[in-house]
Amino acid sequence: MTRFHPPGAPVAVLTTQPLDRALDYRAPEGGVEDGAFVEVPLGPRKVLGVVWGAAAGDWPVEKLRPILRVLPVPPMAQAFRDFIERSAAYTLTPLPAMLRLGLRAPGLGEAPGKRRVYTLGTGEPDRATAARAAVIDALQSRPGDVFALSELADMAGVSSGVVKGLLKSGAVLEQATPRDADYPTLDPQRPGKTLAEDQIAAAEGLRTSVKSGTYGTTLLKGVTGSGKTEVYLEAVAEALAQGRQALVLLPEIALTGEFLTRVEARFGARPAEWHSGVTQAERRRCWTHVATGQARLVVGARSSLFLPFRSLGLIVVDEEHDTSYKQEDGVLYSARDMAVLRASCEGAQVILATATPSLESWANAELGKYARLDLTSRFGDAVMPKLATIDMRDEQLPGGRWVSPTLQRAIEARIIEGEQSLIFLNRRGYAPVTLCRACGQQVACHQCDARMVEHRFQKRLMCHQCGETAPMPDACPSCKVEGKMAAVGPGVERMAEEVTTLFPEARVAILSSDLFGSARSLKAKVEEIARGGADIIVGTQLVAKGHNFPKLTLVGVIDADLGLQGSDLRAAERTFQLMRQVSGRAGRADKPGVALMQTYQPEHPVIRAILSGDEESFLREEADQRRAAGVPPYGRMAGIVISDTDGATAFDVGNALARDITPLAAIGAEVYGPAPAPIARIRGRHRVRLLVKAPRQAPIQPALADWVGRIILPRSTRLSIDIDPQSFL
Ligand code: ADP
Ligand code: ZN
Secondary structure (H helix, E strand, C coil), X not given: CCCEECCCCEEEEEXXXXXXXXXXXXXXXXXXXXXXXXXXXXXXXXEEEEEEEEXXXXXXXXXXXXXXXXXXXXXXXXXHHHHHHHHHHHHCCCHHHHHHHHCCCCCCCCCHHHCEXXXXXXXXXXXXXXXXXXXXXXXXXXXXXXXXXXXXXXXXXXXXXXXXXXXXXXXXXXXXXXXXXXXXXXXXXXXXXCCCHHHHHHHHHHHHHHHHCCCEEEEEEECCCCCHHHHHHHHHHHHHHCXXXXXXXXXXXXXXXXXXHHHHHHHCCCCEEECCCCCHHHHHHHHHHHHHCCCCEEEECHHHXXXXXXXXXXXXXXXXXXXXXXXXXCCCEEHHHHHHHHHHHHCCEEEEEECCCCHHHHHHHHCXXXXXXXXXXXXXXXXXXXXXXXXXXXXXXXXXXXCCHHHHHHHHHHHHHCCEEEEECCCCCCECEEEECCCCCECECCCCCCEEEEECCCCEEEEXXXXXXXXXXXXXXXXXXXXXXXXXXXXXXXXXXHHHHHCCCCCEEEECHHHCCCHHHHHHHHHHHHCCCCCEEEECHHHHCCCCCCCEEEEEECCXXXXXXXXXXXXXXXXXXXXXXXXXXXXXXXXXXXXXXXXXXXXXXHHHHHHHCCHHHHHHHHHHHHHHHCCCCCEEEEEEEEEECCHHHHHHHHHHHHHCCHHHHCCCCEEEEEEEEEEEEEXXXXXXXXXXXXXXXCCHHHHHHHHHHCCCCCCCCEEEEEECCCCCC
């Protein structure tokens, strides 16, 4: 029910400014609708906002300032506004911060005539400099794309003056932005692949749900290669046929390439894309056409949940168990949970697709809150990979080497057959520890409580907490002795080095997120590998995410025990998922695959569960343990992190909170801490944690708000609340 406010009527406008409420303004000439995107004066500035209903009315109308301008985009739908409010309440995020996620259309407030874009011209620069060459390189690396000035300058690592300097010679062209071109029409009636029997049953189930036009969530559980994507594309087809929009979330930008191709094969055209790898002009086009309803299918990253859909009928969360769906800075939210919330606001369906469900989703299906559909075998003749452990206690390995003789022989056999092997180690960089053999000191980050990790390709040490880098020192930073710095332990770069030594003839590729300057170059590398451009792939968890490498028949896990050590409540679940996902990469096509896991504890229950492949009993046992401990998904949790440049101040705040827990006690919640966070200092700020545990049904958000609201924070202190935390660092 959209309300219209006649000219001069008092209306509330929510802006993205950090204020605790919407402000009252007068409707402009011509009036304004609820949800309209507007520009309003705020102090001396003009800011963007959205009409959020009638005015609160505590200011006399004649004192209100008028709305300056209504932006020429369709108003924000009621369902979307509801979602902003409910997601803000759920994550305890201030409304303006939540709204900001919904206003991420580049240049939304600019007058259309003012926007300029830059492309490659045919002229030669009148004077060649390194900075100018960088601009030309950046443009050449992305043929066909057009860029905003600052975007192009950032990409090339130069000032915008350098770009401007290339205009006169015609080496770079400046153009007025054309009207955003429509997306090509997707045709849901085109025939898809002929589905197998179990695929038909699942697809029919999903189509029926989408037809209902109401909210519902389905867990689509299917082993890797069972055809989950083919099946959920049928649900997308149904949404399109109903005249509604669909959104497919992928956990990793590098996966979009393959997905776009599949959409094109199925519906005859490519969908809209929304993630950090597309240009501002392209994102603007996506946002605008999602708002009008012209863009019918969007594939994107978690932030695409905050696009202004007109009539959303379906959200697919592919690889729903993936931890990257949790946004860990800024607004802390789980895209999986927010997808469910958005769908319930929109009367839309959600499909959570995975081979290894998160315990949360699995439990919701058990409870009957979610429907569940299973695909139990790989499509066609493909069989599941054979899993085995390599008991490292029996292997003869010299120090500083990690590939066991057994694994080495297996790789050798693959090379002879012309097949690919994947060496998996979930650790970026060359070595996790750099140590001085003279004094024994490890090189640490000066502003974090963390070691510096050597990245040999970049020839630098890097802190994985704050991103700070430093040149590799020749002399020990502590004792100043020269030539004694040593790498301890393996990272993927070091594994690649070992593999190259063992197999000098083989083509070795490394897949690790830090080795690619852009999403696009990573995408290109993945495609090259899929075509057979490498014999051995050495990768981090990046490779576990649903890439399809048809020639890959062997997966070697260097350290299957790696994830089992931490005290993280999800350590077992994560290791199980990761090992199953990684091993699932092997033998997708017609060749059977093998996964070999190097371990020092083959009798560990989690390792045994991975080998047996009996997911249901693993999940059931894990569920029993969590239920007994009252932890998620059988209890609620919230993580509180207090940080300050002064450690004592942070602790004082933590202690003050712990002293009075009345609002939490009232809902049966318990508080643990304060304690120093496992990473006790990041970017020079000391970090103190508290953990709140509450019964499953307890209304934890209002209690938390009440609790922290009783404390007045010192100016230097920051407090963040993470509802349903995934990370406990
Ligand atoms: P999942 O998403 O479960 O890993 P995919 O949908 O990617 O599985 O399917 C795995 C492979 O099998 C893909 O190459 C896909 O094109 C193929 N495939 C699955 N189902 C069919 C089908 N019914 N007909 C033809 N090929 C199929
Ligand atoms: Zn650091």
